[in-house]
Amino acid sequence: MLATSRTFEANARAGLANDTLQRALALMRTGFPQRRRLAVERLPEFEALRDIAKSIKDHTLEHLDFYLELFEEKVLASGGQVHWARSPEEACAAVLAICRSVDARIVTKGKSMIAEEVGLNEHLEKNGITTVETDLGEYIIQLRHEPPSHLIAPAIHLMKEQVAETFRAEHRALDSGRSLAEARHLCDEARAVLRPRFLAADVGITGANFLVAGTGSSIIVTNEGNGDLTQTLPRVQVVMTSLEKLVPTLEDAATLLRLLARSATGQEFSSYTTVSTGPRRPGDLDGPEQYHVVLLDNGRSALLGGEFQDMLRCIRCAACMNHCPVYAAVGGHAYGWVYSGPMGAVLTPSLIGIAAARHLPNASTFCGQCESVCPVKIPLPKMMRHWREREFAAKLNPPVYRAGLLLWAWVARRPALYHALVELASRALGWLGRDRGRFRLLPLANGWTAVRDMPAPEGRSFHSLWAERRNGDTVR
Amino acid sequence: MTEAREQILAGIRRSLKRGRLDAARETELRERVAAHRRNLVPARAAALDRPGRVDLFVAMAEEVQATVARVNSPAAVTGEVARYLAAENLPAELVLAPDPSLDEIPWGERPLLRMRRGRAEVGDTVSLTPCLAAIAETGTLMLISGAETPTTLNFLPDTHIVLVYADQVVATYEDGWDRLRTAAGLPRAINFITGPSRTGDIEQRIELGAHGPRRLHIILVDDRQKASDGEGK
Numbered sequence: 001m002l003a004t005s006r007t008f009e010a011n012a013r014a015g016l017a018n019d020t021l022q023r024a025l026a027l028m029r030t031g032f033p034q035r036r037r038l039a040v041e042r043l044p045e046f047e048a049l050r051d052i053a054k055s056i057k058d059h060t061l062e063h064l065d066f067y068l069e070l071f072e073e074k075v076l077a078s079g080g081q082v083h084w085a086r087s088p089e090e091a092c093a094a095v096l097a098i099c100r101s102v103d104a105r106i107v108t109k110g111k112s113m114i115a116e117e118v119g120l121n122e123h124l125e126k127n128g129i130t131t132v133e134t135d136l137g138e139y140i141i142q143l144r145h146e147p148p149s150h151l152i153a154p155a156i157h158l159m160k161e162q163v164a165e166t167f168r169a170e171h172r173a174l175d176s177g178r179s180l181a182e183a184r185h186l187c188d189e190a191r192a193v194l195r196p197r198f199l200a201a202d203v204g205i206t207g208a209n210f211l212v213a214g215t216g217s218s219i220i221v222t223n224e225g226n227g228d229l230t231q232t233l234p235r236v237q238v239v240m241t242s243l244e245k246l247v248p249t250l251e252d253a254a255t256l257l258r259l260l261a262r263s264a265t266g267q268e269f270s271s272y273t274t275v276s277t278g279p280r281r282p283g284d285l286d287g288p289e290q291y292h293v294v295l296l297d298n299g300r301s302a303l304l305g306g307e308f309q310d311m312l313r314c315i316r317c318a319a320c321m322n323h324c325p326v327y328a329a330v331g332g333h334a335y336g337w338v339y340s341g342p343m344g345a346v347l348t349p350s351l352i353g354i355a356a357a358r359h360l361p362n363a364s365t366f367c368g369q370c371e372s373v374c375p376v377k378i379p380l381p382k383m384m385r386h387w388r389e390r391e392f393a394a395k396l397n398p399p400v401y402r403a404g405l406l407l408w409a410w411v412a413r414r415p416a417l418y419h420a421l422v423e424l425a426s427r428a429l430g431w432l433g434r435d436r437g438r439f440r441l442l443p444l445a446n447g448w449t450a451v452r453d454m455p456a457p458e459g460r461s462f463h464s465l466w467a468e469r470r471n472g473d474t475v476r
Numbered sequence: 477m478t479e480a481r482e483q484i485l486a487g488i489r490r491s492l493k494r495g496r497l498d499a500a501r502e503t504e505l506r507e508r509v510a511a512h513r514r515n516l517v518p519a520r521a522a523a524l525d526r527p528g529r530v531d532l533f534v535a536m537a538e539e540v541q542a543t544v545a546r547v548n549s550p551a552a553v554t555g556e557v558a559r560y561l562a563a564e565n566l567p568a569e570l571v572l573a574p575d576p577s578l579d580e581i582p583w584g585e586r587p588l589l590r591m592r593r594g595r596a597e598v599g600d601t602v603s604l605t606p607c608l609a610a611i612a613e614t615g616t617l618m619l620i621s622g623a624e625t626p627t628t629l630n631f632l633p634d635t636h637i638v639l640v641y642a643d644q645v646v647a648t649y650e651d652g653w654d655r656l657r658t659a660a661g662l663p664r665a666i667n668f669i670t671g672p673s674r675t676g677d678i679e680q681r682i683e684l685g686a687h688g689p690r691r692l693h694i695i696l697v698d699d700r701q702k703a704s705d706g707e708g709k
Contacts, residue, residue, distance in 0.1 A: 024679070031680045045518045052515045065488045066497050066505055078662070084481040136686055137677035153677060160678050183678040187686055194687065199598060214509035215662055225673040225688020228631050232665070243484070248509050254649040255515040265676065268536065269614040272688065273668040280664055283623035285574075285595040287664050297484045304491035 003352050005336035008359035015330040024157050025328050028150075032322035035266025036373065043262065053259050054377045056252045057313035060213075061304060067213040067246045068295070074216025078278030080291035088118035091296045095120060095205065095238060098292055099129055102236055104202035110220060110227035111135040112207030113316060114240045114296055116148060116338045117351070120205070132197045134226035136190050143170045149332030149340065151318035152264050157331050160186060194226075204230040204288070208241040209315065210256060211293070214249045217277040218293060221260060221270045228274055237276070237288035242296040244312040250275075256315060259375035263317040299351055307386045311346050313376040318343075320370035320380060326363050335360060342370035342380040349387050358396045361387035419463055426457035433457075512657070514650050521613035521647035529612040530645045534696065536615025540671030541684060542692040549699055554586045556695050557637065561589075561602065564691065566635060570602040575624040577606050578639070595626035596633055603629040604637040609652045610645045610694075614670055617694070618652045621665040630667050636689040638669075641697045 004011060015021055040046045060067055072082045083098075085091035091114070099107060107129055109115065121131045121142070133142040137155035141148060143166050148154030155163070164180035167189055179185055206227045208218040218239045220227045231237045247253050253275075261267040280287035303309055321327040321341025332340035337357070339347050345360040361384040370380045391397060392405070411418050433439055433456025442449050489495055497505070521532055534544045545556050561568050569590035572578055583591060596603055605625060609618040617638050621627045630636060646652060649668075656666065673688030684690055 027680050043518060043520070045516055048516055049518075056515070062492065063497065063505060064492075065485050066502060068485065068488075070506070070509070084484055086480045086483060090480060134687065135677070136675045140677070153680070155677055156680070158678075163678055183681045183683050186678055187675060187683045191685070191687060198687075217662065223673070224675045224677075224686035225631050226686065228627070228667070229687055232627050232631060243488075248505075249512060250653045251512055251514050251650055254653070257649065258518070268540070269616055269668070269670045271540070271669065271671050271674055273616075273670075275662075275666040275668075276664065277662045277666075278664055281622070284621060284664060285623065285626040286628045287621055287626075295484075297487070301484055301487040301491055304488060305493055306491070 003337040003348075003356055005348060005352065005357040005360055008334060008336055008363060011334035011336055012330040012363070015334045018331075020159055020162065021157050021331050024159055025331055028153075028156055028322065029328045032266065032318075036263060036319060036322070037266075039262040039266040039268060042268075043258070046259075046262070049255060049259055050375055050377055053256050053315075053375055054313060056247055056255060057376055060246050060248060060252075061244065061309060061312050064243060064246065064301075064304065067248060068243065071211055071213040071216055071246060074214065075278070075291075075293055076216075078216050078291075080216065080278045080293060083292060083294045085294055085296045086298070088296070088298060091118045091240070091294050091298075092120055092123040094294050095240070096124060096127055096129075098236060098238055098290075099124065099203050102202055102290075104129055104236070106130045106132065106197065106201045107203045107205055108132050108134050108198055108201035108230045108234065109138075110204070110206030110222065110230040111138045111154065112205065112240045113148075113151065113338060114207055114242050115205065117298065118240075118296065120240065132194070132201070134194055134198065134224075134230055135222070136187065136224060136226075139190060139194065140166060143167075147333065147338065150321065151316050151339070151341075151343075153318075157333060198229045198233050201230070201234040203236040203238060204232075204234040205238040205240055206231050208239050208245050208293075209260065210247050210253050211241060211245045212248075212250055212253055212275070213246050215275075215277055217250075217275045219253055219257075219273065219275050221257070221273050223265075223267075223271045225272055228272055231274075231276060232287060235288055236290040237279070237292065239276070239291075239293045240296070241293060242298070243300050244314075256375075260315055260317055263315075263319040263373065263375040303350055308346070308350055308383055310378050311343075311350065311383060313378055314343055314347070315376060316343075317375055319373040319375065320378075323369040323373050325365060325367060325369070330363075335363075342384070343378075346378075346380055346383045346387065349390075354387060354390050354394060355396055358387075358391045361385075361391070419461070422461050422463065426461055430457045430459075512653065517648050517650055518613060521611075524612070524647065526642070526645070529647055530642050530696070530698075533610050533612040533615055533645050536612065537617075537671065537694055538615070540615060541674075542615065542671045542694055544694045544696055546696045546698060548697075550580050550697055551582055553581045553639065553695055553697065554583055554589065557604065558586055558589060560637070560693055564635070566602055570604050570637070571596055571600045571629065571633065572603075573605040573625050573629055575606050578604070581639075596628035596631075598632070600633045602635040602637065603633040604639065605629050606639050607644065609655050610640045611649055611652055611668070612645055612647050613649070616649075617667075617669040618655075619667045619669060620656065620663040621667075622663055627665050627667065630669065631688045634685070634689055635691040635693065636669075636672075637693045637695060639695050639697065641700050643700060 083094040133139045140155045149157040210219040261270045279291040327341040349357040438453040574593040672692040675686035
């Protein structure tokens with residue numbers, strides 16, 4: 001898909017002004033964080049599991065070449081195939097070749113962020129293959145020609161009335177007298193429309209939450225069961241995934257699975273967790289005849305060994321965006337590409353370049369919530385700072401901003417001057433604001449004062465209070 | 477494709493600032509994988525005795541809208557199936573997994589139950605399957621694919637009935653892996669099922685029966701009695 005991350009500021013303003021989006025985001029703000037908290041409180045080992053999960057992922061990444069080769073060996077041994085793809089183009093070409101080899105006309109899809117990343121649907125459609133998204137949220141946004149706005153709830157930006165409108169417009173067989181007023185009606189309608197599609201599909205494509213090196217298995221986690229129908233019914237199963245999804249063993253997967261659902265939706269466990277290993281066995285009455293894994297790199301291997309390696313631990317639970325005040329204010333589409341929220345702010349510049357995505361690492365108040373809820377302890381704010389440094393080093397910020405920052409840096413490196421200026425400024429502002437106690441307008445800061453008042457400084461600066469207190473301590 | 481493979485692996489090694497791992501290290505890592513070492517396992521279920529595990533399994537399964545009926549013996553299963561179908565206003569017909577373990581149920585005593593054995597087809601409304609294990613910590617059923625246990629039975633029909641023997645209730649997922657490894661190799665599919673199908677994709681309201689079964693009914697047989705040849709499976 002075409003990234004609109006360059007226009008994040010305009011996207012964000014549009015999101016803030018969109019009343020329907022704001023109603024939808026209000027539901028999310030209360031829902032996900034509360035359910036996660038309750039689930040975490042029920043599992044006393046949760047914190048310890050986070051540390052173990054982090055070390056499992058770190059260990060795997062440090063030996064990624066070994067585990068990838070082991071994974072491939074095991075997939076081949078179970079009768080499956082592995083397709084290595086350096087770029088989105090190679091991944092799309094591999095899937096198209098698989099589809100063509102069986103003359104596929106209809107492809108069903110479970111939710112896959114990798115498929116979104118490489119633009120798989122567009123590629124297959126361009127080549128005459130019909131793609132049908134089967135995750136309810138993903139199906140809705142496919143009908144609306146929108147990208148997902150959330151990692152695990154792709155249609156979280158919509159209210160049910162909009163979904164009803166979409167179904168009325170797209171489902172030709174839908175009786176105009178039938179009510180679509182409730183979420184229940186909408187689910188039933190989607191179920192009825194998609195069931196024949198599941199049965200008609202020639203190829204089923206899903207993502208993978210984890211790959212298990214020791215067994216050559218892929219694991220998907222869903223609540224709807226769409227992923228299972230997608231990978232069980234067609235003749236060919238394709239798993240679209242990326243290098244960093246590997247874990248060494250089923251035991252390691254169990255540890256990560258205990259964190260995933262709780263962090264994502266606050267569930268103890270998702271309805272369906274499925275481990276797939278190879279195609280159908282002799283004597284099996286169902287299941288695909290072919291099992292393919294498409295392994296995408298797309299710049300991930302270059303992140304190893306550097307300051308962004310930690311990002312490769314991400315298990316795509318969405319806890320960071322569920323707890324992010326910026327995401328909750330502007331919604332996922334503002335981020336302008338596949339991944340949104342704090343994880344998107346770090347990952348997107350790695351995948352499409354900091355020049356195109358420079359606003360995203362700045363879309364943070366650094367409140368630290370994202371890092372504190374991350375099940376694999378990714379230091380997201382720290383990595384956003386790394387990106388800000390790179391943005392500055394590449395001279396991507398506007399000249400006024402750079403000049404201001406350089407001036408500030410010049411002053412900040414001269415403590416005596418800095419303290420004197422702060423003291424002077426706070427006294428002056430305190431005197432000017434002595435009547436009202438706050439300012440409605442400040443020169444050079446109208447962006448800030450447009451939406452809030454600046455309190456007038458009272459008394460002395462923190463520095464001088466601290467200096468006095470420290471000196472006092474020494475004397476005592 | 478081989479070119480892509482070699483380039484990706486070389487890129488990883490370049491980023492990690494090393495060459496291919498030496499043989500000794502690779503052997504060490506392979507041994508680590510083969511050891512099936514468990515990480516920290518939550519005490520919630522692991523600390524319980526068998527009756528405690530079974531109670532926890534039932535409580536956790538019911539929490540996610542599965543229904544559970546406990547019966548004393550395999551002989552009581554047919555009566556429970558008939559009762560459940562009638563209570564839910566479902567037709568008295570079901571498709572059964574062609575698994576020999578289900579032969580121990582006296583189906584003949586209920587001539588009004590119409591039954592077929594095999595994979596699920598379009599139009600099947602109710603399926604009944606065995607399971608490999610039931611996991612107490614989250615009320616999760618563990619089912620595997622195979623010639624006698626087709627996967628379609630778990631997903632196509634609107635109602636899925638699962639037969640669980642009390643001695644199949646284990647504490648944790650790790651216990652489930654161990655049960656699996658005593659059988660021959662990994663099956664094509666391992667399905668962990670926790671409650672019926674659901675979605676929260678519209679306004680985060682949980683609705684049951686998104687694409688998979690709308691109802692998940694668990695018949696828990698407390699005493700295996702003469703059905704002892706399935707023990708340790």
